[in-house]
Amino acid sequence: MARWEPGARERIVVAALELFVEQGYDDTTVAQIAERAGLTKSTFFRHFRDKRELLVAGQETLSRLLAEGIAAAPAGASPLEAVAGGLRAASGAMGPLNRQLGPRLREAMATNAELQERDALKSVGMAAAMTAALVARGVPDPLAALAGELGVLAFKRGYAEWSSGDGEKDELATFTLAALDELRAASAGLG
């Protein structure tokens, strides 16, 4: 077997999520994941330190893309316009595979406390990344935190709707940006 497997990382992620759904996160071993992916255990360990690391890796990429998109927004952009830039950058990195994984991950999470905790940590990490990127643009503190939370809500709501739907044409960005618009409109009713 070649030392470098093209697409190995993606195959590992898909195999792992399939197994988490089929038999639960706790009962799934690294050996089983590697076998399902058609790779050796040592190839697995070149990509991920352990099973848990699989869940961390995706969220770090997501937070980085959100922050980069916010940083790249035009100088005069409002906080929510900058957040929209972050959502566009992160959404653009998600393809049909990510869409298929949505329902599987929700199903696995429903019965697994560790996955629920990872998801909670993911939300907090996304909010922190967006808030820090907004502060770096000069957005003052409470406003940056608020805009960051709106960004998380928009991403999660958009992703949930996108990955539940059957339509094949729409991209994730369409859903996350629509969710952000909806939240912006709703904010007028806070009272």
Next chain:
Amino acid sequence: MARWEPGARERIVVAALELFVEQGYDDTTVAQIAERAGLTKSTFFRHFRDKRELLVAGQETLSRLLAEGIAAAPAGASPLEAVAGGLRAASGAMGPLNRQLGPRLREAMATNAELQERDALKSVGMAAAMTAALVARGVPDPLAALAGELGVLAFKRGYAEWSSGDGEKDELATFTLAALDELRAASAGLG
């Protein structure tokens, strides 16, 4: 030793947090916590299933109080007025002990991934509890989620400031309600 120890639960919590700060969460055992609290291990187990359970218990009380305060707000209250009711109910349950624990918990969390995860889960649980309580009042979906997130931000910001300060007179509610007002004012600048 009596089968029922008045104040045992509170002594366990204080002892545990002291030990988490002194020697880390992972290296602290239930036996050590019981000894520091001056109780037997079996008394510990009458109050908490395990070490981890200690962290869950506080957050469930907090979420319940937030939801009850929202439910008890007057019929005509705006979403943020109802959230203010939740913050008042939850803040009112926190005394000098909770204030002292703030810096210790932050210190322990800084170096412990499990505590960070519990804290993330706590935030998500608080948001879910407030959002559900608002939906039960008839607040529509995206607005309820948004108001719930504002409530979490207000509680966390208020608690951080309260527990960092030296002043003895001010109650937590003063800080959480001020943070909510600040967030409400900031929301006008989202753009």
